Amino acid sequence: MSSDPIPIIRPARPAAGPDTTRTAAVIMLGLTLRTLREAAGLKQAQLAKMIHVSTPTISRLETADGTPQRRTVEAVAKALKVDYATYQLISVLFKRTEEPEWFQHRFNDITPGYLRRLLGLESMAIALTLYDVRLVSGLLQIPEYTACVIRTGLHLTE
Numbered sequence: 001m002s003s004d005p006i007p008i009i010r011p012a013r014p015a016a017g018p019d020t021t022r023t024a025a026v027i028m029l030g031l032t033l034r035t036l037r038e039a040a041g042l043k044q045a046q047l048a049k050m051i052h053v054s055t056p057t058i059s060r061l062e063t064a065d066g067t068p069q070r071r072t073v074e075a076v077a078k079a080l081k082v083d084y085a086t087y088q089l090i091s092v093l094f095k096r097t098e099e100p101e102w103f104q105h106r107f108n109d110i111t112p113g114y115l116r117r118l119l120g121l122e123s124m125a126i127a128l129t130l131y132d133v134r135l136v137s138g139l140l141q142i143p144e145y146t147a148c149v150i151r152t153g154l155h156l157t158e
Contacts, residue, residue: 023120025096027064029073032090034062036080051075068097 020028037047037058044058053072060066061076073094077087101120103111111119122128130137140146 020093020096021120021124022097022099022101023064023117024124025093026068027121029068029090029093029097030062030064032086032093033073033076033080036082036086037062037076040080042080047076047079050079068094070094 037044042050044062045055048055048058051072053075057072058076061068061072073090077090082090101116102123103116103119108116140149
């Protein structure tokens with residue numbers, strides 16, 4: 001056996017585009033602004049003071065807690081002196097944050113907050129991991145699939 005490490009391949013972060021959901025755009029915008037702030041060597045409080053907002057406002061923006069405000073996003077971009085390409089990315093992401101999710105028109109009044117975030121991210125998921133002690137997953141209810149899982153299963157003793 002080789003002692004070389006096994007390379008881990010991770011999918012690239014999805015680019016902002018027409019299929020980016022509003023929820024994903026809010027998260028991607030926050031991560032982008034946080035990365036830019038950290039690259040500039042600024043703390044949240046320093047940036048907040050520069051653009052005349054509270055530190056919690058910067059925190060909420062970076063953690064995607066709520067809907068970002070245009071003037072705040074533009075002030076952050078200006079304070080961080082972002083280049084044109086980065087500004088274009090921020091603009092695309094922000095524009096997407098202003099559009100409703102697919103479920104909001106019909107189900108927003110009956111959908112709890114935690115579920116709105118999940119529904120907003122689900123359509124962009126690459127993989128879903130389920131765990132429920134009370135429910136057998138749909139695929140495992142198919143005898144052929146169950147037999148395959150049992151036959152090839154996880155070899156936890158190896």
